[in-house]
Amino acid sequence: MPTxxxxxxxxxxxxxVIIASDGTHPEVRAERQAVSDxxxxxxxxxxxxxxWRDATGVWAxxxxxxxxxxxxxxRG
Numbered sequence: 484m485p486t487x488x489x490x491x492x493x494x495x496x497x498x499x500v501i502i503a504s505d506g507t508h509p510e511v512r513a514e515r516q517a518v519s520d521x522x523x524x525x526x527x528x529x530x531x532x533x534x535w536r537d538a539t540g541v542w543a544x545x546x547x548x549x550x551x552x553x554x555x556x557x558r559g
Contacts (some may be wrong), residue, residue: 486531486549487511494523501543507535513543520548539551 486532487540491540492499518524527549532543 484531487530487543489513489524489526489528489530491526492523492524497523499524501532501546508541511541511543513546517542517544518546 485503485508487501487503487505487531490500490510492520494515497552501513503509504510511532513524513532515523517532521525524546525529530543530546531549532546535542535544544557
């Protein structure tokens, strides 16, 4: 299961981008429904996820937090 860091996430739209640490997928799209606990992701948060591809690109699926919420960040 790849790991990465949340580059950005828009909680109102429920979409964002994860930078994968394995280098094979530099940026992976993320959607709210793919997050395991359905809370908003935060920039800088470490996550692990499965890769899912469709005609529109590469997506993260089954997203789980690795280190939890970064210090000082409110839960979304």
